Amino acid sequence: MATAETRSPRILVFSTNAISDMGIDLAGSAHMAYSPTVQVIAVPCSGGINPAWIAHAVKSGFEGVFVAADGPECALLPDCVARTAKVVERAQEILKADGLDPQRVKMAAICSVCAEPFVNHMKQFGRSLAELPMATAGA
Amino acid sequence: MTGRKIGVVVCQCGGNISDYVDTEKVRAEAAKEGDVVSTQVQMFACSDAAQQAVIQEIREKKLDGIVVCSCSPKLHTATFRAMAERAGLNPYEYTQVNLREQCSWAHTHDRAAATEKGIRLVRAGIAKTALSRPLEKMRVETLPQALVIGAGIAGLRSALALSDLGISVHLIERADRPGGQVRRWGTLFPNDKAGKDLIEDLVRRVHERDNIQLYLGTELVERSGRVGAFSVKVRAPTGDLISLDVGAIVVATGFEPYTPAAGEFGYGLDGVLTLPELKELLAATPGPLVYRGRPVRSIAYVYCVGSRQPAEGGTQRTYCSRYCCSATSHLATVVTGLDPAVHQFHLFRDVRTYGKYEALYERALKGGSVFLRYSEEDLPTVVREDGGLVVRIHDRLLAGEEVEIRPDLVVLVTGMIPRANDDLVRNLKLPIGPDGFFREVHVKLRPVETVVDGVYIVGTAQGPKNVAESVATALASVSKAGALLLKGYVDLDPLVARVDPTLCEWCGECQTACPYGAIDEVEYGDRHIAQVNAVLCKGEGACVPACPKAAISVQGYTNEQITSMIDALAKEVA
Numbered sequence: 138m139a140t141a142e143t144r145s146p147r148i149l150v151f152s153t154n155a156i157s158d159m160g161i162d163l164a165g166s167a168h169m170a171y172s173p174t175v176q177v178i179a180v181p182c183s184g185g186i187n188p189a190w191i192a193h194a195v196k197s198g199f200e201g202v203f204v205a206a207d208g209p210e211c212a213l214l215p216d217c218v219a220r221t222a223k224v225v226e227r228a229q230e231i232l233k234a235d236g237l238d239p240q241r242v243k244m245a246a247i248c249s250v251c252a253e254p255f256v257n258h259m260k261q262f263g264r265s266l267a268e269l270p271m272a273t274a275g276a
Numbered sequence: 277m278t279g280r281k282i283g284v285v286v287c288q289c290g291g292n293i294s295d296y297v298d299t300e301k302v303r304a305e306a307a308k309e310g311d312v313v314s315t316q317v318q319m320f321a322c323s324d325a326a327q328q329a330v331i332q333e334i335r336e337k338k339l340d341g342i343v344v345c346s347c348s349p350k351l352h353t354a355t356f357r358a359m360a361e362r363a364g365l366n367p368y369e370y371t372q373v374n375l376r377e378q379c380s381w382a383h384t385h386d387r388a389a390a391t392e393k394g395i396r397l398v399r400a401g402i403a404k405t406a407l408s409r410p411l412e413k414m415r416v417e418t419l420p421q422a423l424v425i426g427a428g429i430a431g432l433r434s435a436l437a438l439s440d441l442g443i444s445v446h447l448i449e450r451a452d453r454p455g456g457q458v459r460r461w462g463t464l465f466p467n468d469k470a471g472k473d474l475i476e477d478l479v480r481r482v483h484e485r486d487n488i489q490l491y492l493g494t495e496l497v498e499r500s501g502r503v504g505a506f507s508v509k510v511r512a513p514t515g516d517l518i519s520l521d522v523g524a525i526v527v528a529t530g531f532e533p534y535t536p537a538a539g540e541f542g543y544g545l546d547g548v549l550t551l552p553e554l555k556e557l558l559a560a561t562p563g564p565l566v567y568r569g570r571p572v573r574s575i576a577y578v579y580c581v582g583s584r585q586p587a588e589g590g591t592q593r594t595y596c597s598r599y600c601c602s603a604t605s606h607l608a609t610v611v612t613g614l615d616p617a618v619h620q621f622h623l624f625r626d627v628r629t630y631g632k633y634e635a636l637y638e639r640a641l642k643g644g645s646v647f648l649r650y651s652e653e654d655l656p657t658v659v660r661e662d663g664g665l666v667v668r669i670h671d672r673l674l675a676g677e678e679v680e681i682r683p684d685l686v687v688l689v690t691g692m693i694p695r696a697n698d699d700l701v702r703n704l705k706l707p708i709g710p711d712g713f714f715r716e717v718h719v720k721l722r723p724v725e726t727v728v729d730g731v732y733i734v735g736t737a738q739g740p741k742n743v744a745e746s747v748a749t750a751l752a753s754v755s756k757a758g759a760l761l762l763k764g765y766v767d768l769d770p771l772v773a774r775v776d777p778t779l780c781e782w783c784g785e786c787q788t789a790c791p792y793g794a795i796d797e798v799e800y801g802d803r804h805i806a807q808v809n810a811v812l813c814k815g816e817g818a819c820v821p822a823c824p825k826a827a828i829s830v831q832g833y834t835n836e837q838i839t840s841m842i843d844a845l846a847k848e849v850a
Contacts, residue, residue, distance in 0.1 A: 149845065154349075162348045165377035173389035176396060176845050177378055179349070180833050181771070185817020189826065190838050197846040212717050212727050213816035214791060215707045224821050 145172040146200035146266040148259065151186050152179045155212065157205035157247035157255075164252035171259040177205075182213050183244075184220035191228035191242055192235070201241045201266040202228070203258065208246025218246065238269055278406045283314035283339040284398060285330055287321035287346035289376055296380040298391040302345065305395045305849070311406045313337055321346045327359045334363035341365075341405040345373040345398050366410035368770065368832065373401035392849045399844035407837045411770035414810055418504030418730075419523035420444065420761045425496055425700070428456020429743055430735030430750040431528035432478040435488050437754040438526075443761055444487045446520050448494040448510050454479050456530050460552070462559030464743060465606035465636055472559070474743075491518070499525070499703045502811040503730030504766050524730045524757040527714060528750065529700065531692040531736035534582030534593075541578050541688050542658025547665050550581075550690045551600060554607065564615040567685055574619035575611065576667045576683040577604050578656055583691030583740075584625065586652075592710045597691025599742040602633035604689050605640040612643035620645045621681050623656050623669050649673050658686050692740040704731060705792055713739045724753040727814055728792070729768070732756055771832045772813035773820070779827035780805040789822035 152158035158179040164171065180186060183206040191202045204225055211217035221244060229239035243262050247255050284306040288294035299317050307315045314337045318326040321344055334342060342365060344356050349372040357367035375394055383390035422438050424431045427449035435445045454475070458464070461471035482488050493513035501507045504523045511517055533552045536543035543550075547567065549557065558565065565572040583597040601624070608620050622645055629637040641647070649672040650656050656669040667681040694712035701708060706726050709715040714733040717725045724732045732753035735746035760766055773794070775786075782804040787795040794812035797804050806828065817830045826835050 147846075149842065158348075159350060162350065162374070162377035165379075165382035168381055168384055170385055171382060173379075173383040173386060173393040176393060176400075177374070178400070178838065178841055178845075179374075180817065180838075181830060182816035182818070185820045185830060185833075187820050187826070187829075187835060187838070189835070190842065193839055194842045194846070197842055199842075199846060209710050212707060212715060213814050214818055215715075220818065220821075227821070 144267045145174045146263055147174045147198065148172075148176070148201045148203055148262060148266070149194040149199040150175060150177040150203045150205055151183065151190070152177050152205045152247070153183050153207050153211075154179050154181055156207045156210055156249050157183070157251070159249040160247045160251035160255050161205065163250055164255050167252055169252055169256045171256045172263055175259050175263075182211060182217065183207050184211070184214045184217045184224070186221070186224050188224050188228035188231060191225070192231040195232060195237055195241050196235070200269075201243065201262055203262055204242070204244040205247040205255065206244050208248060210248060240269060241266065278311055280311040280341055280406050281313045281337060281339050282311045282341040282343060282402055282405050283330070283333055283337065284312055284316075284402065285321050285326075285342070285344045285346075286315070286317045286398070287344065287375070288317060288319050289346060289380075290320055293346070293376050293380040296384045296387055296390050297375065297394045298387065301391055302375075302394045302398055306343075306398045306402065309399060309402045311341075312402060314339060322352055322355055331359060331363040334360070334365050339365065341369045341371075341408060343371045343373060343398065343401040343405050345375040345394070345401065347376040348374050348378070368411040369405065369408050371401045371405045371408070373397050395849050396845045396847070399847065400841040403840040403844040404837050407834065407840060409831070411831055413767040413770055415765050415767050416502065416504050416811060417765050418761050418763065419521055421446070421520075421522045422524045422526060422757055422761065423448065423496075423506070423508055423520060423522040424526045424528060426450075426456065426528035426530055426735075426737070427454035427490065427492075428528060428530045428735065429458045429475065429478070430530070430737075430746040431456075431526070432475070432482060433747045434526045434528060434734060434750040434754055436478065436481055436485070437751055438757060439485045439488050441754070441758045441762065442487070443758065446489050446491065446522065447482065448491045448496065450493070450495050452493045452513070454482075454490065454492065457533070457552070458743060460559070461555045463610055465602055466632065468610075470559070496700060496703055502809075503768070504760070506730065523761045524732065525704070526750075526753050526757060527700075527704065527706070527731065527733045527737050528735050529695055529697055529737040531740065532695045534690040534693045536581055536688055536690060541581060541656070542660070542665070542686060543688060545658065545660050545665065547684065548658060548686045548688065550688050551604065551607075552690070554685070554687045555603075558607070558610060565611060565618065570684065572618060572684045574621070574681075574683040575685045575687055576621045576623060576681050577608075577687045577689050578658070578667075579604065579622065579624040579689045581688040581690045582693065584652075592712065593691070593693065595711050595740065596628060597740040598628070598745075599740060600689045600691055601628045602636055602742065604687075605629050605633070605636040605645075608640040608645045609636065609643055612640075612645075616643070619683075621667075621683065622647045623650055623667070624648070625650060625652060648679060692736055695737070704728065706731065706733070709739075711739065713737065724749050724756060729766070730757075730760060768811060769815065770810070771830065772810045772815045773808045773817065773828055773830050775806045775808055776827045777805050779825045781825060781827075782806055783824065785822040785824065786819035786828050789818045791818060795819065
């Protein structure tokens with residue numbers, strides 16, 4: 138049986154078309170390995186993510202959701218970081234209300250060349266998710 | 277099943293994908309999805325032959341959606357949208373699945389797991405496509421008139437170049453005379469032409485043009501409308517409001533020189549000037565330099581004052597102001613030219629006389645200038661002692677040895693800071709970067725465009741620049757504005773927000789969340805709902821998390837689409 142050390146939790150990443158998805162592309166272009174259980178949905182801007190999508194992902198079997206935010210470089214929303222943080226906070230509230238661990242949602246700014254930081258985030262987030270008790274709500 | 281007829285193309289990318297992902301298995305699994313009526317594997321989906329084969333399949337099977345699983349959407353979205361169009365399919369019914377950068381290349385070590393992920397990704401692409409809608413680009417007309425804000429060197433040059441293209445220009449300037457900062461300066465690097473002469477020549481040419489109207493003492497007070505047809509109101513010195521209709525806006529509002537705090541490197545002491553103050557003094561003094569009636573025999577320049585500061589403490593002046601090292605090296609050569617006996621000491625952190633301006637540094641050195649290097653942690657001090665100025669520096673090039681200089685003048689080489697333009701920022705709805713300057717869409721690829729279509733930022737309004745660089749961006753904006761206005765129309769991306777009128781109960785949350793003023797309250801039957809002004813909407817979706825009824829979403833990223841993509845990704849692979 139897989140232990141917390143070896144298990145690869147399923148992670149859904151929300152990336153952004155103009156910035157963080159390019160950083161994730163770059164990780165692949167550089168053949169920097171991360172777990173294939175990480176899957177990405179790209180959206181226009183992290184400030185436009187519906188918290189319900191995040192909650193839906195956790196309830197649908199993803200052990201964690203990582204918001205690869207635009208960060209301060211967002212050209213569309215000058216206050217993108219604050220808006221994205223609010224989205225994550227609200228998603229965490231939904232999870233808590235459903236008895237799920239809010240630590241299953243994480244956000245970090247991933248820039249368009251942040252290949253290595255992305256891969257490191259995936260490894261760290263994967264490790265911390267593996268240590269959480271398995272999600273039970275909705276199951 | 278939605279009754280759609282979707283085709284799926286799985287690209288091998290000549291082994292870039294198929295070496296690490298079982299593309300045949302991905303195709304076979306895609307074929308099992310409900311709405312999929314056609315699947316194929318191509319060695320290079322982007323090749324002419326493959327595109328032709330896909331076009332034929334779209335036509336023969338009357339496909340109403342196509343999913344191409346190949347490289348990153350950044351590379352070939354435009355290619356395959358055009359392919360879809362050639363096949364008679366709406367280009368927004370096409371979805372690209374990133375099977376290379378985000379699958380095969382990232383998971384080269386585990387073919388089975390990469391293939392499983394590929395299957396999930398293609399399922400998500402199919403789910404998204406099944407809920408896609410045909411969208412049309414919005415074509416709007418453009419008016420061949422431009423507003424240029426700011427009549428400094430960048431604004432004047434923009435106005436003349438727009439006029440050359442036959443575009444009528446309204447050039448507004450807040451001050452009561454044109455010329456901005458450059459007018460006040462004496463000789464400029466690299467060719468020793470006076471700033472005042474450069475400006476006067478441009479102003480004379482502006483006055484000669486029938487299609488440039490210069491408004492002095494005038495400010496923008498209101499902007500509405502959209503790319504190609506903005507309505508602006510400007511306030512004349514009389515207080516009258518003038519309405520102007522323009523197709524594009526060039527923002528050339530310039531910079532503010534940094535003013536040191538009292539006591540910062542002795543600022544406020546007699547004989548301590550800033551770089552612009554020395555430039556003005558030189559411009560006003562014929563012959564050898566004289567300060568308050570006393571001949572100047574020695575000068576100490578302190579570099580990087582107000583630039584390259586630590587990020588903490590609310591200030592974000594972490595940037596280099598670019599022009600100051602070259603300008604100061606140049607000034608040193610001017611001073612030497614007036615009187616070779618003047619001693620000049622340059623207290624620097626790093627010398628950034630980049631590119632061609634390296635020659636100025638060489639000339640300053642050859643003219644006898646002495647350069648002493650200080651560190652950020654150990655700043656030079658400037659005090660008045662015994663009736664004279666005393667500058668002390670621990671010179672890094674002398675292993676930190678203290679050097680004492682007693683100059684007649686201390687010049688603080690001050691950088692550029694953004695102008696306080698709060699009203700303008702609010703009226704134009706332009707984003708500001710963390711450094712306080714206007715922010716471009718893409719620093720390399722779209723350096724003068726802003727997220728507001730038809731509004732361009734040029735010169736030092738966008739960040740520190742020297743005159744040559746400011747003029748280069750001014751002319752870049754003219755090429756962008758010219759391309760926009762001379763064509764007579766512009767096609768806008770339809771991937772913008774849309775309101776479901778059956779769900780919306782108008783609470784105003786989306787309007788508050790939208791930074792672009794793109795949401796209006798409208799009547800809908802006997803109630804009020806939100807309506808998106810598609811031309812103003814940027815499609816970033818700020819309104820989406822704000823809506824308590826999930827009634828607003830961005831086309832291509834609707835709640836239904838994202839939810840079904842999540843379901844498709846989560847579904848187990850047999």
